[in-house]
Amino acid sequence: MTNNANARPRRQLTLQKKQNLTGWIFLLPATILIIWMSFYPMVRAFIVSLQRGKPTALQFSEPLWRNYERMLQDKVFVQSLVNTFTYLIIQVPIMLVLALIFASLLNMKDLKFKGVFRTCIFLPCATALVSYSIIFRTMFSYDGMVNAVLVSMHILKEPINWLNDPIGAKAVIIIALIWRWTGYNMVFYLSSMQSIDYSIYEAARIDGAGAWTQLTKITMPLLKPIILVTAIMSTNGTLQLYDESVNLTNGGPANMSITMSHYIYNTTFVTSPNFGYAAAMSFVILLFVAVLSGIQMKVGDKR
Amino acid sequence: MSGAFRKNMKWALIYLFLIIASLISVFPLYWAFVSAFNNTQQILGGSMIPHGDLLTNIHNLMDQAAVLTAFKNSTVNTLLVLVLSLTVCSIAGYGFEIYHDKWKDRVMGILMLSMMVPFVAILVPMFQMFSGMGLMNKAMGFVLPSISTPFLIMLFRSNARAFPKEIIEAARIDGLNEVQIFVRMFIPTMRPTYAAAATITFMNTWNAYLWPRVIMKSNEAITMPMLVSNLMGGYVIDYGVVMAGVTICTLPTVIIFFFLQKSFTEAIAGSVK
Numbered sequence: 001m002t003n004n005a006n007a008r009p010r011r012q013l014t015l016q017k018k019q020n021l022t023g024w025i026f027l028l029p030a031t032i033l034i035i036w037m038s039f040y041p042m043v044r045a046f047i048v049s050l051q052r053g054k055p056t057a058l059q060f061s062e063p064l065w066r067n068y069e070r071m072l073q074d075k076v077f078v079q080s081l082v083n084t085f086t087y088l089i090i091q092v093p094i095m096l097v098l099a100l101i102f103a104s105l106l107n108m109k110d111l112k113f114k115g116v117f118r119t120c121i122f123l124p125c126a127t128a129l130v131s132y133s134i135i136f137r138t139m140f141s142y143d144g145m146v147n148a149v150l151v152s153m154h155i156l157k158e159p160i161n162w163l164n165d166p167i168g169a170k171a172v173i174i175i176a177l178i179w180r181w182t183g184y185n186m187v188f189y190l191s192s193m194q195s196i197d198y199s200i201y202e203a204a205r206i207d208g209a210g211a212w213t214q215l216t217k218i219t220m221p222l223l224k225p226i227i228l229v230t231a232i233m234s235t236n237g238t239l240q241l242y243d244e245s246v247n248l249t250n251g252g253p254a255n256m257s258i259t260m261s262h263y264i265y266n267t268t269f270v271t272s273p274n275f276g277y278a279a280a281m282s283f284v285i286l287l288f289v290a291v292l293s294g295i296q297m298k299v300g301d302k303r
Numbered sequence: 304m305s306g307a308f309r310k311n312m313k314w315a316l317i318y319l320f321l322i323i324a325s326l327i328s329v330f331p332l333y334w335a336f337v338s339a340f341n342n343t344q345q346i347l348g349g350s351m352i353p354h355g356d357l358l359t360n361i362h363n364l365m366d367q368a369a370v371l372t373a374f375k376n377s378t379v380n381t382l383l384v385l386v387l388s389l390t391v392c393s394i395a396g397y398g399f400e401i402y403h404d405k406w407k408d409r410v411m412g413i414l415m416l417s418m419m420v421p422f423v424a425i426l427v428p429m430f431q432m433f434s435g436m437g438l439m440n441k442a443m444g445f446v447l448p449s450i451s452t453p454f455l456i457m458l459f460r461s462n463a464r465a466f467p468k469e470i471i472e473a474a475r476i477d478g479l480n481e482v483q484i485f486v487r488m489f490i491p492t493m494r495p496t497y498a499a500a501a502t503i504t505f506m507n508t509w510n511a512y513l514w515p516r517v518i519m520k521s522n523e524a525i526t527m528p529m530l531v532s533n534l535m536g537g538y539v540i541d542y543g544v545v546m547a548g549v550t551i552c553t554l555p556t557v558i559i560f561f562f563l564q565k566s567f568t569e570a571i572a573g574s575v576k
Contacts, residue, residue, distance in 0.1 A: 019402060019481065020402060020404070022398075022402065022481040022482075023398045023399075023401070023402025023403075023404075023407060024398070024402075024407075025398075026394045026395060026397060026398025026402070026485075027394070027395040027398040027399055027407065027410065029391045029394070029395070029451070030391050030392055030394070030395030030414075030451040030456055031395070031410060031414060031451075033391065033447075033450055033451035034414050034417050034451050034453065037429075037447065037448045037450075037451070038417040038420050038425065039417060039420075040428075041425035041428040041429050041432065042420055042424065042425055042428075044425075044428035044431070044432075045424060045425050045427060045428045048427055048428060048431075055431075102321075102324065105317060105320070105321060106321075108317075111317070116325070117321045117324075117325055119561075119564065120324075120325035120326075120328050120329050121324055121325060121328045122328075122564070122568075123328055123329055123332065123557075123560065124328055124331075124332070125506075125560070125567075126332075126506070126553070126556045126557045126559070126560035127331075127332060127553055127556070127557075128509070128510035128512075128527075128528050128531075128552055128553060128556065129510060129512060129528075130510070130512050130528040130529075130531055130532050130552070131335070131528070131531060131549045131552050131553045132331065134531060134532070134534075134535055134545060134549055135331045135332075135334070135335045135549060136331065137535070138338075138346065138347075138542055138545065138546070139331065139334070141347070143347050144347050144349075145334070145346070145347065145348070145349030146349075148347070148348055148349045149349050179327070179328070179331065183328065184571065187568050187571050187572055188571065188572055190572075191568065191572035192572075236419070236421070239421065240421045240422065240423055242423065242512070242513050243512045243513070246532070247532050247535065260423075261421075261423040261513075264423050264426065265423070265426070265513070265516075268426060268427055268430070269517070275427045275431075278426070278427050279427045279428070282421070282423050282424040282425070282426060282427070283424060285421050285423060285424055286419075286420065286421060286424040289419055289421055290419060293419060
């Protein structure tokens with residue numbers, strides 16, 4: 001009898017231990033892969049960023065931070081930094097506001113053909129980044145469709161050389177980005193709005209609140225967490241822009257639209273590869289992502 | 304102005320705005336598909352209706368580029384990522400949620416940090432590692448970095464929260480072991496989550512460009528987005544051929560989009576619940 005009473009709790013404990021162990025085994029493959037494919041290369045990237053020389057004969061540089069010093073004097077790097085931040089500052093706010101407007105319109109109770117509108121606005125997300133870059137490049141080429149249409153409609157007197165103009169090239173990239181990602185962000189907002197109780201809006205309307213007041217005083221405060229998430233994701237994505245810079249403008253004219261990732265790729269693999277310098281520049285992107293996400297989280301918390 | 308008139312005006316403006324937005328959203332894709340039927344002159348001139356050059360364009364495309372190889376590679380790579388990624392991430396998401404304790408939550412928090420690591424930031428060491436392991440131009444080389452993603456782990460974890468604990472208890476009493484519970488109970492009930500995860504993984508993998516460009520250097524290993532990108536490299540660009548390539552590259556994801564739009568939206572919105 002006594003034996004039996006002692007045995008039971010012990011057996012339960014081992015059972016719980018066994019389940020706990022099973023849990024660890026279940027998450028082991030995913031954890032190992034992320035450490036191996038993400039954290040470990042990050043440490044290595046930092047070490048490489050302190051080295052110089054040919055890819056096959058890397059040596060620690062003297063002084064160690066030499067690659068970091070070089071960045072400040074590198075005109076192309078500074079230009080790529082300016083370009084990337086231009087995209088970030090202009091494109092992200094326009095896109096998020098547009099997404100918010102579309103989402104609030106599509107969330108209206110009496111709107112008809114909701115599904116059709118949503119599908120259309122969401123459709124650009126199904127396009128590969130390379131594909132849409134090439135489509136936009138073709139549409140905006142000098143002898144291309146956009147110029148042909150604008151000239152024949154007498155909006156333009158003569159065709160604009162969009163992709164060969166420093167401002168035009170950036171503008172086309174920004175237009176393309178807004179086209180590709182607005183619907184994506186709209187989906188986040190729409191799904192959060194559906195969880196807001198509709199009676200709040202009805203009460204507000206009875207109190208005389210217009211559409212704008214409803215958007216800024218009800219929807220946006222309630223959506224704050226998700227707006228924060230989309231802002232961080234878009235910032236992160238814009239800092240890593242690559243496919244568009246390569247396929248839409250090829251960084252041109254004269255590096256006026258090149259992004260940081262594009263320049264890092266070129267430094268790593270094109271002409272004379274310089275792994276150390278490329279790794280140092282990529283660490284700067286990592287830093288920007290971390291700092292900007294941190295700031296956005298802080299600002300989001302306060303409001 | 305009467306109230307009814309103003310209300311009608313308001314609705315008219317809303318519909319007009321949404322119709323214009325929808326047209327702008329659909330137009331570039333529509334135009335690319337139409338252009339696959341046209342020759343360079345018609346494309347640059349902005350023709351919005353299909354003509355009869357589709358077969359010529361596809362024929363020329365086959366002559367210029369290894370479309371069949373690229374399509375096969377993209378398909379194989381994508382299927383491999385789908386199977387491995389869904390398996391690894393769903394087991395992990397399930398493990399984090401069902402057996403969760405303080406330490407596992409901490410591990411999860413650390414793994415989430417990897418979402419902050421931009422892929423370019425690890426480009427150089429990844430290239431060194433993979434060429435060192437002899438994985439250049441190998442499907443496994445393409446697949447390995449995409450298997451375990453914090454995004455999918457989070458998706459499965461947040462959906463596992465809704466999985467009733469009583470089922471697990473009942474299954475344990477019936478003598479099923481933990482792996483059997485996962486395979487026989489969890490997977491069948493979580494079918495919508497798997498569909499959502501599969502949709503978003505398919506889109507991301509099929510469209511990947513930077514990593515394959517780093518690691519798939521040989522002509523035999525080329526993927527669809529790389530092939531399309533290369534079409535723009537020549538001195539004289541045949542836009543009919545380019546648009547045929549764009550169409551072949553985009554069609555799979557667009558078809559999936561139309562059939563699985565609900566899963567796609569759930570995947571995007573579901574991970575941040």
